Amino acid sequence: MKPLKERLMTPGPTLVPERVLQAISSHPVYHRSAEFKEIFTNTIKLLKKLFRTDRDTIILTSSGTGAMEAAVSNLFSPGDSAVIVVGGKFGQRWEELCKTFGVNPIVIELEWGKSVNPEDIRKKIENNKNVKGILIQICETSTGAYNDIKAIGDITSEYNDILLIADGITAFGVYDIPVDEWNIDVAITGSQKALMTPPGLAIISMSEKAKTRLSKVEKRSYYFDLEKEIKNQLKGQTAYTPAVNLIIGLNEALKMIEEEGLKNVAERHEILAKCARAGIKALELELLPECPANGVTAVKLPEHIDGQKFVSWIKNKFGIVIAGGQEHLKGKIFRLSHMGYIDIFDLLTQLEAVEFALTRIEMYPAYGKSVKAAMEKYIELVHHKPITYRKGS
């Protein structure tokens, strides 16, 4: 039986709410109009609330990688060193960007799935000269690992000339992260993850410490000129033609987050993550990360299961698009997504697809096992206490 419908359940792009789709589905607005300026300014205001900051926050028309490139090219001079945490595909991206822009990468290599020990960052800073910044992922999406960004911020804040540059592409909108309080100098995110908008927009928020650096580094990009963008965007417009429809969509999505309340949004993600982990445990599968993130759950498959076939089968048979592993994890893991416009039923649907696939491959009926565990966990967490049942379980 061919799947009737397709369900996008990847850790980005994620499902887009109808409200956002409708906002996007209109003629473009002229980007130099007063009408757009109002929407743009409001979007920036809501983004600052998301980052829990008043500092300069700008939107780039690019993928998240564009914002990563902008951070490296605008904040480092050739020959500068950067401590880089590489524990997955997106850590590798920082390394490749450093190489492109002549920045010396001091790599903390982690087994994929591990999180960094913040003290190792301090050691790298102390043992190397000319370290101008830390480049890290708050959540390494490829492994589902969370890095203790608060503890790292405590360390980097001790150094006047070291910037903490955090790719929070699958963290902002999943967690409630106060960037000022946690000393994140450069916070980066994208439209297509927890912000429930199609891909095409990146967001950067910068501390005064970062802005000082900006003014000192010689420009190496025309399109990604952060100083120019800050100057323009403070006046309510972008330097170049922005993706106006996506910004209108992002504005709607941010209003939804505002209505739900950032604390509630973060709590929802935490609850769903815990339900996902409970479901996986019930299937006797193992999580890849030691310290799992709340937006994506990466799960190891038994060695005899080909993970690429596993996710392809789920897509071909059931129209559910869940992500497999990347690079050397290809074929070895799958990743459940519970980020953005996702509720318990969307998570249960993913678990059901996994149960169907496991049953088929293992010839052992897994039906309902993880669903039951995730539902139990859900009610326990929503009630904020274990439930006493009348008739036993």
Add this chain to the structure above:
Amino acid sequence: MKPLKERLMTPGPTLVPERVLQAISSHPVYHRSAEFKEIFTNTIKLLKKLFRTDRDTIILTSSGTGAMEAAVSNLFSPGDSAVIVVGGKFGQRWEELCKTFGVNPIVIELEWGKSVNPEDIRKKIENNKNVKGILIQICETSTGAYNDIKAIGDITSEYNDILLIADGITAFGVYDIPVDEWNIDVAITGSQKALMTPPGLAIISMSEKAKTRLSKVEKRSYYFDLEKEIKNQLKGQTAYTPAVNLIIGLNEALKMIEEEGLKNVAERHEILAKCARAGIKALELELLPECPANGVTAVKLPEHIDGQKFVSWIKNKFGIVIAGGQEHLKGKIFRLSHMGYIDIFDLLTQLEAVEFALTRIEMYPAYGKSVKAAMEKYIELVHHKPITYRKGS
């Protein structure tokens, strides 16, 4: 926790696929244009395929009830008698329509949930004078009961002057019903059920026997003038301005049915209905109908459960809109919908919602019970045989 999203899971209106929503979401097309004529003609062609007929089939801009009224007012003269099967809310509607148009209703009253015994129809025909037609629901949506329309058609076809008029609003697109072969003289459906389009369109297909009657009965409606509509629609246009956007949407939906194949569509509905019943059985709940239909599953609730609160709680807590009972079944049943753009995961979502609600009310953890049973049944039916598991269950 407030629900993040709403999921429409009622037995009409049903979920509308994105393809259909997109087709509807454009400026209206001029209804006298060649462009619209082409779409309209193609829509009629596809509707004939749905009814498995070549006979005249027309679209009315109205709800399904409009088509029911059109059938009564165009095909009966005051003083005629009609045998009516009343086993639910929609059977009652036939009775009310008869009273409105001076038709004498000869009622076969059924306990709600029961299906008619076709031989009882023969008896009513034989024992009454001037019976000009049978008015029946193929599926009585309010109870989820299926009537054996094929057996009834075998009976009515023996009588030259008795029309079988079947409300198939929740039957066409759920089942593969050949209206000619089964001697259904007037087949009625609506856009908002298995045809996956928003409400606003009704469809009537008429046999030569019905058309002969049409020419003999004095007109009692201007808007619902079936002869006039047939005459116009044969030329590719409607008598009055039709809901052009809905017709464009219906055209897209019918293309989807064509692509999936009517046999496959019907098989999918049958499989989902059986999965729903397996799930309900696993929860130790009882079906309302003796002969359950494939589009909707009506389930009795234990007496101590208030069904209205039950479905409200599911809606308020989880954003899942499932239907309760109507009339005297209000508060006593709930109805799962598996009609139209619905797959196994949509059904499982409904079962999960029911499990959450039962667990809360009964203080007994139902989690995963019906999900497991429905998943097992699904794989068994899709594989067309019971599965032998390697490790046991």
